[in-house]
Amino acid sequence: MDKTVEALVIGSGPAGMAAALALKENGINEILIVEREDAPGGILLQCIHNGFGLHRFNEELTGPEYAERYINLVKDKKIEILSGTCALDIVDDGDSKKAILLSEEKGLLEVSAKVVILAMGCRERNRGNIAIPGTRPAGIMTAGLAQKMVNKSGYIPGREIVILGSGDIGLIMARRLTLEGARVKAVVEIQSYPGGLNRNIVQCLNDFHIPLYLSHTITKISGDRRISSVEIAPLGESREPQNEKSFTLACDTLLLSVGLIPENELSLKAGVILDKVTGGPVVDSNLMTSVPGIFACGNVLQVHDLVDWVSEESAYCGKAAASYVRNGLLKGREIPVKPGNMVRYTLPAKVIAGTEAVISLRPMAPAQNMSIIAKAGEKILYKKKEKKIFPSIMLRFPVKDMPEDAGCIEVFFSAEDKK
Amino acid sequence: MKQAFANNVYDCIILELKITDTKQKTGRIMNHKYDVIVIGAGVVGAAVARSLSRYKLRVAVVEKEADVSFGTSKANSGIIHAGFHDEPGSLKAKLAVAANREFDRLCEELEFPFERRGELMLAFTEEDVRILQFYFAWGKKNNVPYMELIGRERTLEMEPNINPDVMGALYAPTAGIICPYEYCFALMGNALENGVELFLNEKVIWLGKKENGEFEIDTENGLKLNSTYVVNAAGLYADDIAGYLGITDFKILPRKGEEYLLDRRVGNLVRSVIFPVPTKTSKGMLVIPTVDGPVMVGPTALDIEAKDDYATTRDGLKNVFMHAQKMVPSIRSSDIITSFVGIRPVATGNDFIVGATKVKGFINAAGIQSPGLTASPAIAEMVSSVLLKEGLRMEVKPEFNPHKRMSFTRVRHLLEERNFGKFREIIAGNKNYSKLVCRCENVTEAEIIGAIHRGHTTLDGIKFATRAGTGRCQGGFCTSRVMEIIHRETGMPIEQISKKGKGSEIFPIPLRKGVSRG
Numbered sequence: 001m002d003k004t005v006e007a008l009v010i011g012s013g014p015a016g017m018a019a020a021l022a023l024k025e026n027g028i029n030e031i032l033i034v035e036r037e038d039a040p041g042g043i044l045l046q047c048i049h050n051g052f053g054l055h056r057f058n059e060e061l062t063g064p065e066y067a068e069r070y071i072n073l074v075k076d077k078k079i080e081i082l083s084g085t086c087a088l089d090i091v092d093d094g095d096s097k098k099a100i101l102l103s104e105e106k107g108l109l110e111v112s113a114k115v116v117i118l119a120m121g122c123r124e125r126n127r128g129n130i131a132i133p134g135t136r137p138a139g140i141m142t143a144g145l146a147q148k149m150v151n152k153s154g155y156i157p158g159r160e161i162v163i164l165g166s167g168d169i170g171l172i173m174a175r176r177l178t179l180e181g182a183r184v185k186a187v188v189e190i191q192s193y194p195g196g197l198n199r200n201i202v203q204c205l206n207d208f209h210i211p212l213y214l215s216h217t218i219t220k221i222s223g224d225r226r227i228s229s230v231e232i233a234p235l236g237e238s239r240e241p242q243n244e245k246s247f248t249l250a251c252d253t254l255l256l257s258v259g260l261i262p263e264n265e266l267s268l269k270a271g272v273i274l275d276k277v278t279g280g281p282v283v284d285s286n287l288m289t290s291v292p293g294i295f296a297c298g299n300v301l302q303v304h305d306l307v308d309w310v311s312e313e314s315a316y317c318g319k320a321a322a323s324y325v326r327n328g329l330l331k332g333r334e335i336p337v338k339p340g341n342m343v344r345y346t347l348p349a350k351v352i353a354g355t356e357a358v359i360s361l362r363p364m365a366p367a368q369n370m371s372i373i374a375k376a377g378e379k380i381l382y383k384k385k386e387k388k389i390f391p392s393i394m395l396r397f398p399v400k401d402m403p404e405d406a407g408c409i410e411v412f413f414s415a416e417d418k419k
Numbered sequence: 420m421k422q423a424f425a426n427n428v429y430d431c432i433i434l435e436l437k438i439t440d441t442k443q444k445t446g447r448i449m450n451h452k453y454d455v456i457v458i459g460a461g462v463v464g465a466a467v468a469r470s471l472s473r474y475k476l477r478v479a480v481v482e483k484e485a486d487v488s489f490g491t492s493k494a495n496s497g498i499i500h501a502g503f504h505d506e507p508g509s510l511k512a513k514l515a516v517a518a519n520r521e522f523d524r525l526c527e528e529l530e531f532p533f534e535r536r537g538e539l540m541l542a543f544t545e546e547d548v549r550i551l552q553f554y555f556a557w558g559k560k561n562n563v564p565y566m567e568l569i570g571r572e573r574t575l576e577m578e579p580n581i582n583p584d585v586m587g588a589l590y591a592p593t594a595g596i597i598c599p600y601e602y603c604f605a606l607m608g609n610a611l612e613n614g615v616e617l618f619l620n621e622k623v624i625w626l627g628k629k630e631n632g633e634f635e636i637d638t639e640n641g642l643k644l645n646s647t648y649v650v651n652a653a654g655l656y657a658d659d660i661a662g663y664l665g666i667t668d669f670k671i672l673p674r675k676g677e678e679y680l681l682d683r684r685v686g687n688l689v690r691s692v693i694f695p696v697p698t699k700t701s702k703g704m705l706v707i708p709t710v711d712g713p714v715m716v717g718p719t720a721l722d723i724e725a726k727d728d729y730a731t732t733r734d735g736l737k738n739v740f741m742h743a744q745k746m747v748p749s750i751r752s753s754d755i756i757t758s759f760v761g762i763r764p765v766a767t768g769n770d771f772i773v774g775a776t777k778v779k780g781f782i783n784a785a786g787i788q789s790p791g792l793t794a795s796p797a798i799a800e801m802v803s804s805v806l807l808k809e810g811l812r813m814e815v816k817p818e819f820n821p822h823k824r825m826s827f828t829r830v831r832h833l834l835e836e837r838n839f840g841k842f843r844e845i846i847a848g849n850k851n852y853s854k855l856v857c858r859c860e861n862v863t864e865a866e867i868i869g870a871i872h873r874g875h876t877t878l879d880g881i882k883f884a885t886r887a888g889t890g891r892c893q894g895g896f897c898t899s900r901v902m903e904i905i906h907r908e909t910g911m912p913i914e915q916i917s918k919k920g921k922g923s924e925i926f927p928i929p930l931r932k933g934v935s936r937g
Binding site for chain 1: 680730733752755847850853855893895920930
């Protein structure tokens with residue numbers, strides 16, 4: 001064993017750093033954060049736009065500024081970060097976990113830890129995953145790759161841009177590339193509502209007169225060496241493209257912003273069970289995965305829309321992991337949490353009776369004047385009116401005082417008391 | 420100690436490979452004379468080049484694309500067929516069956532991944548069963564060894580994931596799977612190590628015969644080459660090349676095939692290559708295990724007009740999955756990580772065209788569709804013997820070395836085997852092995868540098884040579900890193916780094932130069 005620590009945190013984005021800080025604040029001193037890039041900060045470092053930190057710091061920060069605050073806190077607390085290091089494998093090792101790390105500087109390392117916190121973030125869904133018909137020329141890439149190259153290296157992919165998907169990164173890149181002199185000709189969204197936050201629709205598309213085609217999709221990509229055009233078709237009632245109504249837009253670049261997938265390859269190797277809807281680990285109310293001693297937080301657990309909630313969730317996770325190191329497995333009856341009417345998913349999957357929990361959820365579709373309700377048997381644990389709900393906006397609320405005999409907690413939207 | 424793993428470390432070996440990209444040497448017009456020029460660096464051109472590198476000859480290969488195998492070969496299904504699919508007496512049958520036997524030796528010499536996994540042609544109806552018997556008889560006539568007609572039980576025992584409605588199968592254990600582009604790279608790499616010259620990015624736009632009997636070749640970039648013999652391995656464009664010399668007795672008809680690659684997570688659904696009974700135009704749509712792990716399904720077979728119609732289609736996708744699911748029901752289109760199109764060069768008459776022509780010294784190796792990858796070593800041998808008959812002096816070169824000299828360790832394999840001891844050892848020898856660039860497929864910087872030094876300087880070339888960018892994120896994370904490494908190793912500016920050659924630059928516009936508003 002090359003190193004033994006109490007807690008190993010995989011990833012030094014906002015999730016990993018917040019989790020590590022919470023571990024430290026809760027009495028854990030031997031912490032190692034591993035980061036595969038050259039420096040800590042994660043994807044925040046390429047997000048040079050503002051809008052981060054409104055909840056967490058009551059300020060509007062850029063991505064790198066938000067990251068810097070956490071990096072400074074981690075440095076102040078003297079928490080070790082090993083950059084340029086990938087975690088290749090995690091295996092059980094008695095009461096501890098053994099991680100195999102590959103460090104650019106130190107080579108292959110074996111690290112033993114009492115707890116491991118997974119904070120690897122997510123990756124972008126790509127062209128293969130959505131199987132758009134057509135050729136395979138240059139000029140097609142995920143919005144995040146374009147963002148990295150534009151903001152960190154200073155190269156833009158083209159001059160005439162079409163964006164498929166209205167996820168937040170795509171919207172941000174529509175504005176960014178427009179500001180760099182490129183022409184964004186369309187943002188094409190298969191759903192009947194935008195994938196990203198409303199403020200990004202307003203500030204990144206409307207303010208720059210970039211057309212947004214809802215209920216449309218790209219049915220063909222053309223171009224030999226470089227993409228030359230895309231064919232766009234509206235969707236009919238059956239959600240199938242109506243080819244007779246399609247039109248062609250010439251372009252030299254197609255950016256994809258068609259969703260994020262939690263990056264859980266390492267989790268799978270460690271034997272962690274994943275949720276089919278979120279793509280992240282199935283966790284209990286302490287954000288512990290199906291493998292005792294392995295926790296998860298941030299975008300590797302569920303894709304968030306605001307970094308502020310990533311920090312909050314990860315701090316919660318770090319605190320729970322610290323308690324695990326000191327007190328061992330929290331024992332108690334597990335009450336399952338079930339998504340009900342209009343709820344796409346809920347997280348965690350189960351709450352340990354007698355503890356408090358934070359429930360996150362996303363609605364299935366946009367709606368107005370709904371109440372979100374969490375119920376255990378007949379007891380209402382939480383209820384709040386929401387004027388408008390969107391799949392792009394995650395809802396989070398705390399629940400406590402669960403009845404001892406509750407069979408399950410059901411979370412659902414209700415329109416019944418509209419008046 | 421260092422000596423012990425020197426074979427695994429690229430940087431220890433300095434080899435001068437003659438790969439010429441004339442564009443990088445602007446203004447320089449070459450005027451070289453060769454004994455043999457091979458047009459086309461696909462699997463046929465590469466196999467011919469390697470075969471000729473055994474002799475004391477000046478050999479050049481001219482390729483229009485930015486890398487070896489970038490035409491039809493890179494989109495091959497990667498199957499080394501047993502040889503029962505082709506009509507007895509055809510060149511296809513003769514060469515495929517003969518070449519199948521060569522692959523163990525070739526694999527040992529050139530270190531490309533190859534596994535004999537066997538082929539199963541499945542029957543689902545009584546009619547299908549009769550068709551199996553028909554192909555069994557063809558196989559017998561073609562001298563395919565160890566074939567068996569097996570029943571339902573045995574078929575399901577061998578392949579538990581196939582549809583239990585199966586009635587039986589034709590089993591040919593000598594079939595195998597390889598990585599088609601790695602095979603091409605290995606053939607050409609070895610040819611280069613043995614003195615062959617390779618001109619990439621050089622599209623032939625004129626081929627003529629001078630009064631003195633020599634051939635004269637002009638390329639789009641102004642390169643001029645002369646030779647006594649020309650081997651036409653130009654794939655889809657072999658008829659155009661032959662046409663320059665007035666040879667018009669065959670046409671190449673493009674036949675498109677779409678293939679879909681599934682996520683590694685799906686696992687090893689099948690061990691052998693799974694065939695339906697064939698159709699008129701193809702071997703049908705298959706479920707193919709690959710040497711790299713993921714399962715591939717396809718290809719479609721559609722005769723098309725244009726030789727450059729590389730577009731996948733909605734119908735193609737539906738068609739492939741419908742057929743594949745009939746054989747292996749658990750296959751899902753939601754597991755697709757990438758798709759691609761290959762275009763088969765089908766010659767009039769449907770068989771391979773290998774041999775001398777009415778123009779002395781001009782040898783065709785044309786119409787090489789399936790089973791062309793399988794037959795490639797035999798095609799190369801046949802071309803050599805035709806050249807000999809045509810009067811080429813072929814003196815064996817004593818210094819010819821059939822073994823791949825430059826090789827590198829695939830970290831992915833060590834990790835799969837959890838061979839951490841060996842991994843530590845190679846990192847001690849070359850620190851770049853500790854820099855993981857592609858995390859989906861576990862490719863390190865050392866492997867990328869190795870590929871660059873071997874002449875692969877496009878993203879696709881590096882992808883095919885190392886697998887960086889072939890995994891589930893499809894280059895989302897490693898593209899920028901690979902570009903930085905190409906830039907550092909070759910000095911090529913970032914804005915010139917391309918996916919597959921000129922015109923396919925990834926980030927062509929540096930911000931410091933500004934962008935004009937459209």
